[in-house]
Amino acid sequence: MTHHHIYDSIETIEHGFRSVGYLTSRHIATTLYLAYHLGKPLLVEGPAGVGKTELAKKAAEGLGLMLIRLQCYEGLDESKALYEWKYGKQLLYTQILKDKLNDLTGGKSLEESIEALHRYDDIFFTEHFLEPRPLLAALQQEKGCVLLIDEVDKSDDEFEAFLLEVLSDFQVSIPEIGTIRARTRPLVFLTSNNTRDLSDALKRRCLHLYIPLPDPKLEREIVMIQVPGISEALTRQLVAFVQKIRELDIKKVPSISETIDWARVLILLNRKSLSPEIVRDTLHAILKFEADIDVVRERLPEMTRQILNGREGLSHG
Amino acid sequence: MDDVLTTFVNVLRDHGVRISTSETIDAAETIALLGYDDRETLRDALAAALAKSLPEKQLFHECFDRFFSFTAFSRKETSREAAGRRPDGNVALSPLSLMLLSGDQAGLMASLAAAGEMSNLNGIALFTQKSMFQRRILEAMGLEALDGDLAQLQAEGSDSSGRLAAALAGAREYCAEEVRRFVDSQHDLHAKARMEALMERRLLHLKLSDMEARDFNRMDTIIRKMVKRINDVHSRRKKRWKRGFLDLKKTLRKNITFDEVPFHLRWKRRKIERPDVIVLCDISRSMQKVVRFFLLFLYSLNRTVVRIRSFAFCSNLAEVSPLFDRYGVEEAVARLQTGHDLDIWMGRTDYGQVFRDFAANYLHLLSDRTTVIILGDGRNNFGGPEAGILKTMGERSKRIVWLNPELPTFWGTGDSAMKQYLPFCSLARECNTLFQLERAIDSLLK
Numbered sequence: 115m116t117h118h119h120i121y122d123s124i125e126t127i128e129h130g131f132r133s134v135g136y137l138t139s140r141h142i143a144t145t146l147y148l149a150y151h152l153g154k155p156l157l158v159e160g161p162a163g164v165g166k167t168e169l170a171k172k173a174a175e176g177l178g179l180m181l182i183r184l185q186c187y188e189g190l191d192e193s194k195a196l197y198e199w200k201y202g203k204q205l206l207y208t209q210i211l212k213d214k215l216n217d218l219t220g221g222k223s224l225e226e227s228i229e230a231l232h233r234y235d236d237i238f239f240t241e242h243f244l245e246p247r248p249l250l251a252a253l254q255q256e257k258g259c260v261l262l263i264d265e266v267d268k269s270d271d272e273f274e275a276f277l278l279e280v281l282s283d284f285q286v287s288i289p290e291i292g293t294i295r296a297r298t299r300p301l302v303f304l305t306s307n308n309t310r311d312l313s314d315a316l317k318r319r320c321l322h323l324y325i326p327l328p329d330p331k332l333e334r335e336i337v338m339i340q341v342p343g344i345s346e347a348l349t350r351q352l353v354a355f356v357q358k359i360r361e362l363d364i365k366k367v368p369s370i371s372e373t374i375d376w377a378r379v380l381i382l383l384n385r386k387s388l389s390p391e392i393v394r395d396t397l398h399a400i401l402k403f404e405a406d407i408d409v410v411r412e413r414l415p416e417m418t419r420q421i422l423n424g425r426e427g428l429s430h431g
Numbered sequence: 432m433d434d435v436l437t438t439f440v441n442v443l444r445d446h447g448v449r450i451s452t453s454e455t456i457d458a459a460e461t462i463a464l465l466g467y468d469d470r471e472t473l474r475d476a477l478a479a480a481l482a483k484s485l486p487e488k489q490l491f492h493e494c495f496d497r498f499f500s501f502t503a504f505s506r507k508e509t510s511r512e513a514a515g516r517r518p519d520g521n522v523a524l525s526p527l528s529l530m531l532l533s534g535d536q537a538g539l540m541a542s543l544a545a546a547g548e549m550s551n552l553n554g555i556a557l558f559t560q561k562s563m564f565q566r567r568i569l570e571a572m573g574l575e576a577l578d579g580d581l582a583q584l585q586a587e588g589s590d591s592s593g594r595l596a597a598a599l600a601g602a603r604e605y606c607a608e609e610v611r612r613f614v615d616s617q618h619d620l621h622a623k624a625r626m627e628a629l630m631e632r633r634l635l636h637l638k639l640s641d642m643e644a645r646d647f648n649r650m651d652t653i654i655r656k657m658v659k660r661i662n663d664v665h666s667r668r669k670k671r672w673k674r675g676f677l678d679l680k681k682t683l684r685k686n687i688t689f690d691e692v693p694f695h696l697r698w699k700r701r702k703i704e705r706p707d708v709i710v711l712c713d714i715s716r717s718m719q720k721v722v723r724f725f726l727l728f729l730y731s732l733n734r735t736v737v738r739i740r741s742f743a744f745c746s747n748l749a750e751v752s753p754l755f756d757r758y759g760v761e762e763a764v765a766r767l768q769t770g771h772d773l774d775i776w777m778g779r780t781d782y783g784q785v786f787r788d789f790a791a792n793y794l795h796l797l798s799d800r801t802t803v804i805i806l807g808d809g810r811n812n813f814g815g816p817e818a819g820i821l822k823t824m825g826e827r828s829k830r831i832v833w834l835n836p837e838l839p840t841f842w843g844t845g846d847s848a849m850k851q852y853l854p855f856c857s858l859a860r861e862c863n864t865l866f867q868l869e870r871a872i873d874s875l876l877k
Contacts, residue, residue, distance in 0.1 A: 141475035144465075144475040145475060148464070152461070157483070159484070311660075317483035321479040322478075322484070324488050
């Protein structure tokens with residue numbers, strides 16, 4: 115499948131993503147369509163674990179392009195994100211070539227030796243000594259690529275400002291070499307967990323997509339697609355259960371990835387249906403805090419009864 | 432660019448969604464790409480181009496639903512009784528009557544929209560204008576002709592025309608009600624947010640000392656917004672390590688094994704410290720409102736951003752930090768204002784005594800990382816100013832910042848001892864509006 119087909123319309127995007135195992139809701143597909151056709155970076159926000167990173171991965175898979183990923187963290191700077199001179203290699207070469215350098219300059223006056231060196235000027239600042247980091251690598255891809263800038267909210271303000279430059283022109287300048295332009299514009303995804311507000315300038319340059327926690331129907335479909343071999347009845351029960359937990363007042367509500375983990379655990383244990391005992395034993399798959407587990411445990415009998423007696427349970431026995 | 436989009440963008444801006452020109456252009460391109468045909472696609476696409484955070488998305492959806500609302504004349508239960516009735520033939524009814532009687536929702540909606548545009552409903556600014564707009568729109572839709580029809584039917588006096596007249600009278604009510612709702616929703620859309628924004632701007636520059644109690648709620652909202660911004664900007668700064676210049680000593684030491692050929696580089700780092708703040712607040716009557724907002728602001732800041740110890744004074748000085756630990760910010764501020772349970776004598780303000788108290792009990796708190804903020808008008812009732820103690824405090828701390836609600840031109844006039852204190856303050860500025868307050872606190876953290 116070439117990308118000309120996938121991004122022809124919003125429906126083809128929905129299809130294309132479904133075929134690589136990622137279910138999009140309509141607004142996600144619409145936004146992807148826009149990002150692709152307007153050539154704008156897409157800033158993706160939403161609770162942890164709703165599949166923000168996965169979206170970029172699947173976009174690359176669907177387009178048949180390479181995914182280049184830049185993980186952001188505090189203190190990330192240009193040398194880690196854009197390029198770095200291979201300092202060690204440069205140094206090593208000058209040490210190894212010491213004798214050669216001696217030959218060049220041997221027996222000459224200071225002026226003459228500097229003149230001689232000038233002829234070899236930039237020899238240590240060529241692409242051989244350039245270590246491309248994700249951003250530069252993304253610009254260098256002949257066929258284009260999908261560039262994922264993950265958790266951009268963790269980076270510093272300075273880095274954000276620097277990103278602006280790259281994202282608006284898709285070019286960077288390296289003083290020793292010159293300006294490098296993107297051979298083909300990459301499709302850019304930025305993700306944020308909202309640990310802080312991003313600058314307005316960055317937001318202005320991006321389209322914005324918020325992925326919420328899924329509704330029961332979508333979540334059931336996701337589980338069915340991600341966990342092959344799971345029965346529909348079990349899927350119904352466990353999605354209903356997770357959705358109920360999300361209504362409780364707890365520290366970290368389980369997101370899709372936790373639902374999938376839980377489904378896998380239940381499959382491994384060869385369970386066909388939920389029961390209070392099995393839920394109690396496997397709760398740690400969806401809840402990450404001891405306090406949260408306690409909250410749920412307290413209500414466990416009541417919650418499982420509701421689900422097992424409710425429509426979700428009955429319709430499929 | 433089309434008018435619909437520009438108007439919609441303006442509505443969003445009035446509701447507090449920040450939209451720049453470049454984003455408006457993105458939205459226009461979006462519409463060029465996808466068109467107005469499908470409402471949901473349009474909504475999702477514009478949301479991606481215009482609203483850039485979760486709260487903004489929510490505002491966007493609210494506005495979108497109201498702005499692109501086609502719900503008028505859709506209340507079936509009311510329109511059904513009128514629908515289906517045809518005139519007998521000898522009466523020629525006006526278009527509006529016909530549409531109402533036949534239940535032509537699309538026609539009515541279009542007529543309503545056209546009438547709204549004609550009477551400039553977008554410009555509605557005050558709720559008192561609602562009835563005027565209602566009348567104008569009804570007129571533009573052809574109410575006069577409908578009333579003519581009604582009179583004619585009633586004059587005719589036959590059974591069928593009587594029934595028709597009753598139905599039409601009902602439909603007239605229905606129509607007026609729908610127009611009223613439409614004007615209501617448009618007023619909410621266009622005028623309400625504009626009004627709020629206006630109030631906020633006014634409060635931002637209103638003197639804190641002139642603030643009325645009824646404005647407090649709104650003020651607190653504004654402060655919360657400001658605090659969120661400051662917390663966002665500064666909360667990571669304390670952790671940020673800056674890669675600065677090459678650290679020559681460390682680099683050489685590290686590379687001794689390589690015959691001092693510097694394979695491993697070491698950099699000088701700079702750490703931004705969390706500021707220690709000591710606040711001295713004058714809580715005499717003239718200062719109370721300013722102090723309230725200042726403390727509300729300061730204590731709302733993240734504990735990771737700033738560490739605070741606060742003192743209040745009037746005729747003498749006492750520490751009030753425990754109040755804040757025990758009761759929470761709002762309650763503590765309220766308690767400070769009444770002066771109950773505090774070891775403070777609420778007589779004449781005596782700065783001299785206050786500084787002597789501080790020197791006697793708390794001088795050891797000062798270090799080269801402490802910022803001392805004094806919030807007061809410096810009016811000492813002609814007592815001894817004890818500026819020497821302030822000098823010592825300045826030498827022992829990082830800096831002294833004096834925030835004075837009075838205009839600088841009044842400093843030093845009458846019983847103000849500001850002129851004596853000024854030489855020992857690293858910074859003194861006027862601080863009597865929320866705007867000045869925000870700037871003062873922002874500069875503290877830098």
